[in-house]
Amino acid sequence: MSADGLPPLREVIEQHGLAAKKSLGQNFLLDLNLTGKIARAAGDLTQHTVIEVGPGPGGLTRALLLHGARKVVAIERDERCLAALAEISAHYPGRLEIISGDAMKTDFTALVPDGPAKIVANLPYNIGTELLIRWLTAAGWPPFYESMTLMFQREVAQRIVATVGSDAYGRLGILAGWRTEAKIAFDVPPQAFTPPPKVTSSVVHLVPRAEPLPADVRKLGRVTEAAFGQRRKMLRQSLKSLGGERLLETVGIDATRRAETLSIAEFVRLANVV
Numbered sequence: 001m002s003a004d005g006l007p008p009l010r011e012v013i014e015q016h017g018l019a020a021k022k023s024l025g026q027n028f029l030l031d032l033n034l035t036g037k038i039a040r041a042a043g044d045l046t047q048h049t050v051i052e053v054g055p056g057p058g059g060l061t062r063a064l065l066l067h068g069a070r071k072v073v074a075i076e077r078d079e080r081c082l083a084a085l086a087e088i089s090a091h092y093p094g095r096l097e098i099i100s101g102d103a104m105k106t107d108f109t110a111l112v113p114d115g116p117a118k119i120v121a122n123l124p125y126n127i128g129t130e131l132l133i134r135w136l137t138a139a140g141w142p143p144f145y146e147s148m149t150l151m152f153q154r155e156v157a158q159r160i161v162a163t164v165g166s167d168a169y170g171r172l173g174i175l176a177g178w179r180t181e182a183k184i185a186f187d188v189p190p191q192a193f194t195p196p197p198k199v200t201s202s203v204v205h206l207v208p209r210a211e212p213l214p215a216d217v218r219k220l221g222r223v224t225e226a227a228f229g230q231r232r233k234m235l236r237q238s239l240k241s242l243g244g245e246r247l248l249e250t251v252g253i254d255a256t257r258r259a260e261t262l263s264i265a266e267f268v269r270l271a272n273v274v
Contacts, residue, residue: 002032004066006091012057013194016084026078027193028056029122029151034192035063038203041185042120042149045069049112051145053103053121053131057084060122065092073111075099103131109144117144122151125197129156129172136175137217141208148206149185157184157202169260170231171224178213178220178264180206213268220271227259227267234258242274 002008009030012018018028029035038060039045046068055061055074058081064072065088072095074085082100089096099106104127111117123131128150135148152160155168161182162173176182185203190196223242230238236245236255248255251269253262262270 029059035060039063039067049117051119054124058088073097077102119148154200154202170228182206215268215271219274223271
């Protein structure tokens with residue numbers, strides 16, 4: 001038995017025949033010390049509903065419940081995992097809600113009608129970035145969540161926390177830096193997973209800013225996409241479709257600069273005049 005009184009995860013996986021599927025971007029996290037570390041990185045969970053995407057056999061789910069989450073809402077599209085999750089639910093009556101479905105089609109705000117929420121997840125690799133962008137570009141702000149504690153491939157994590165002038169700085173770093181304070185909490189080695197991925201992973205903790213610089217989220221998306229779509233070119237060229245030199249003149253930005261030299265505030269200024 002594990003610390004939570006449930007069978008070890010390897011046994012659960014064997015019992016339910018849960019080989020990880022590459023098509024679903026699955027890499028199961030089996031080390032309970034590590035899942036506990038992720039749960040702790042999310043802070044005090046006792047007053048929160050925790051949303052988890054892609055729980056798989058429930059390693060992180062168990063850690064969240066063990067560390068006192070008031071309630072966990074777990075969204076899983078792989079029906080093979082539902083029986084294993086149901087066993088966890090029975091062990092923690094009334095504290096685990098399992099939603100069988102696709103996170104990409106889920107209305108997350110509807111999941112937490114009562115009180116504060118946190119998002120904590122070892123996100124499936126193939127949808128992680130897209131989900132994060134959706135959460136960062138939510139229409140209403142402050143958003144429905146108090147924080148996000150998410151696992152990504154290290155390279156993606158570095159892009160999320162990147163600052164102006166660095167090689168990893170791009171659209172993701174601007175959206176994350178504009179609306180949240182993001183930091184890498186710790187790295188996770190490949191051998192912690194089954195099957196082990198080819199890369200190191202990192203856990204990123206993001207806390208929404210109360211008052212980000214005002215900007216139209218769609219326009220900011222368009223400006224950053226255009227600017228970094230041709231990141232080696234001067235802005236007058238990469239932003240040609242949005243007004244090029246005229247646009248840059250309006251906000252007093254030198255047209256010969258390149259995208260990675262612009263601060264978040266300068267991108268916001270551009271978005272506000274597009």
